[in-house]
Amino acid sequence: MIESVVLTVTDMKCGGCEANVTGKLTAIEGVISVKASFKEDAVSIDFDNEKTTLASIKDTIAGAGFPVLSD
Numbered sequence: 001m002i003e004s005v006v007l008t009v010t011d012m013k014c015g016g017c018e019a020n021v022t023g024k025l026t027a028i029e030g031v032i033s034v035k036a037s038f039k040e041d042a043v044s045i046d047f048d049n050e051k052t053t054l055a056s057i058k059d060t061i062a063g064a065g066f067p068v069l070s071d
């Protein structure tokens, strides 16, 4: 089933940070679309929850160096 979430993600400072997060998330099988906004401290993700989990999405963002504050 497709799930849509908007996560609050801090420390993105420019378009490069957005591209970094977007690239790492879209590399995950099951992630369908990603929209990252450093201005809004937000990352919107559509994903197939039979292929990946919200936990691994959060881990990937945090692993890229951007703290995830909430879902």
Ligand SMILES: [Cu+2]
Binding pocket: 012, 013, 014, 015, 016, 017, 018
């Ligand atoms: Cu940046």
